[in-house]
Amino acid sequence: MPDRWTPPEGVHGITGGGDYKDRWVAWIWSDRRYRLHFVEKHNYVPDDYDRLSQIDLEVDEEPVCSISCSQGPESYESWRYTDVEALTVGSWMPESVRMAGQLRAEKEASSRKFFSDFDREKATRLNLGE
Numbered sequence: 001m002p003d004r005w006t007p008p009e010g011v012h013g014i015t016g017g018g019d020y021k022d023r024w025v026a027w028i029w030s031d032r033r034y035r036l037h038f039v040e041k042h043n044y045v046p047d048d049y050d051r052l053s054q055i056d057l058e059v060d061e062e063p064v065c066s067i068s069c070s071q072g073p074e075s076y077e078s079w080r081y082t083d084v085e086a087l088t089v090g091s092w093m094p095e096s097v098r099m100a101g102q103l104r105a106e107k108e109a110s111s112r113k114f115f116s117d118f119d120r121e122k123a124t125r126l127n128l129g130e
Helices: 090-124
Strands: 011-019 023-027 034-040 051-059 060-071 080-087
Touching: none
Parallel strands: none
Antiparallel strands: 011 023, 023 034, 034 051, 051 060, 060 080
């Protein structure tokens, strides 16, 4: 959501809602409407501690991709892809790759700036006795 990061150029109309087990986010990019919906599902397998989820993508209100993911107890920080539930091939695919590239570049630039600012601040506290 935009209160936590700056969206890439061309992304606007960001909205979202829900809780940690059922949430969605929608946005407009290159005159197309995108919506991601994440739902955590109940795991019915006994003695299996993985958390299961489904992520659905809609482009211009048409479902285009649905994937399932899992998250084991050893790493609750990241979800692992497990299966493609549905896929509609279309022009949204190269567009989403381009969008992901922009997001990755923005994240890397933000990380570089954070560490640069951190190092600069540390350097101001060095006294070399000169």
